[in-house]
Amino acid sequence: QVTLKESGPGILQPSQTLSLTCTFSGFSLSTYGMGVGWIRQPSGKGLEWLANIWWDDDKYYNPSLKNRLTISKDTSNNQAFLKITNVDTADTATYYCARIESGSYYFDYWGQGVMVTVSS
Amino acid sequence: DIQMTQSPSSMSASLGDTVTINCLASQDIGNYLSWYQQKPGKSPKLMIYGATNLEDGVPSRFSGSRSGSDYSLTINSLGYDDEGIYHCHQYYEYPLTFGSGTKLEIK
Numbered sequence: 160q161v162t163l164k165e166s167g168p169g170i171l172q173p174s175q176t177l178s179l180t181c182t183f184s185g186f187s188l189s190t191y192g193m194g195v196g197w198i199r200q201p202s203g204k205g206l207e208w209l210a211n212i213w214w215d216d217d218k219y220y221n222p223s224l225k226n227r228l229t230i231s232k233d234t235s236n237n238q239a240f241l242k243i244t245n246v247d248t249a250d251t252a253t254y255y256c257a258r259i260e261s262g263s264y265y266f267d268y269w270g271q272g273v274m275v276t277v278s279s
Numbered sequence: 280d281i282q283m284t285q286s287p288s289s290m291s292a293s294l295g296d297t298v299t300i301n302c303l304a305s306q307d308i309g310n311y312l313s314w315y316q317q318k319p320g321k322s323p324k325l326m327i328y329g330a331t332n333l334e335d336g337v338p339s340r341f342s343g344s345r346s347g348s349d350y351s352l353t354i355n356s357l358g359y360d361d362e363g364i365y366h367c368h369q370y371y372e373y374p375l376t377f378g379s380g381t382k383l384e385i386k
Contacts, residue, residue: 196375206323206366208375221374255322264370265313267334269322 161185163195163256163270170276177243177275181256185268188214188234192261195239197230199252200272207252211259212239246277281305281369285378293386296357300381302367304348311371314343314352317364317380326365327352359385 163183171177179197186193197209210230211219220228229242243250253274257266282305292298302312310330315323325334327343330350340355354361362385367378 198377205379206368206377208377211373211375219373223374263328264311265325265328265368266323267325267328269324272322 161258161268163258163268165254165256165270165273167254167273167275169274170278171246173247173277173279174245175277177241177246177250177277179241179243179254179256179273179275181239181241181270183237183239183256183258183270186258187237188212188232188239190214194259194261195232196257196259196266197239197241198255198257198266199250200255201249201252209243209254210241213261248277251275251277280374281308281372281376283367283369283376283378285367285381287381288379289382289384291384291386292357294357294359297353297355298357298383299354300352300365300367300383302350302352302378304350304369307348308369308371310345311369312343312345312350313368313370314341315366315368316361317366319363323366354383357385361385 167179194213196211212230227244232239253272255272256270258268284303286301312330314327317323330345331343342353344351365381
């Protein structure tokens with residue numbers, strides 16, 4: 160059974176760095192073809208893809224966030240991470256992590272999401 | 280970036296109706312298109328992948344189709360449980376993109 164769960168700080172101030180953790184089970188990021196992506200959704204708005212990381216440590220980022228994103232993984236502990244630097248109020252959203260496989264490339268399993276508020 | 284133009288943004292339909300939600304891709308994405316259903320306060324749930332393939336466990340009332348760069352999600356015999364927001368998603372190339380969502384209300 161595949162499960163994912165996001166965790167984060169809840170609230171942070173503008174200019175700080177947002178650190179998110181995705182803890183998963185039912186698959187491994189050391190297995191060929193497996194990947195994890197991060198997607199966010201401001202309240203009442205649509206979904207925005209942020210980044211993907213693959214079993215071979217290949218990484219892809221949304222260029223709209225320029226160089227603010229860093230995705231990484233800890234295969235031993237079944238975790239994936241996302242850091243967003245220099246946050247502002249526009250980064251207030253629910254952040255999701257989701258599983259992806261290289262044979263299919265769509266997000267098949269999603270976490271429950273974690274709400275992050277950026278406020279001074 | 281590939282733009283996914285989703286329509287309508289919201290719709291209201293009655294029990295038992297058939298509804299169709301559309302997504303137009305700004306360039307060729309082949310069949311690299313998925314549909315998600317999202318209930319309030321919940322994460323998106325995969326309904327359709329590969330434009331036309333029904334995810335395991337999804338009722339056969341749901342179907343996906345493609346005509347060129349136009350993609351559609353059709354729901355037959357609407358039930359109250361079908362209420363929610365539906366998102367299309369292209370995974371043909373990076374950056375991955377989503378449609379703006381369609382809010383479906385059951386009258």
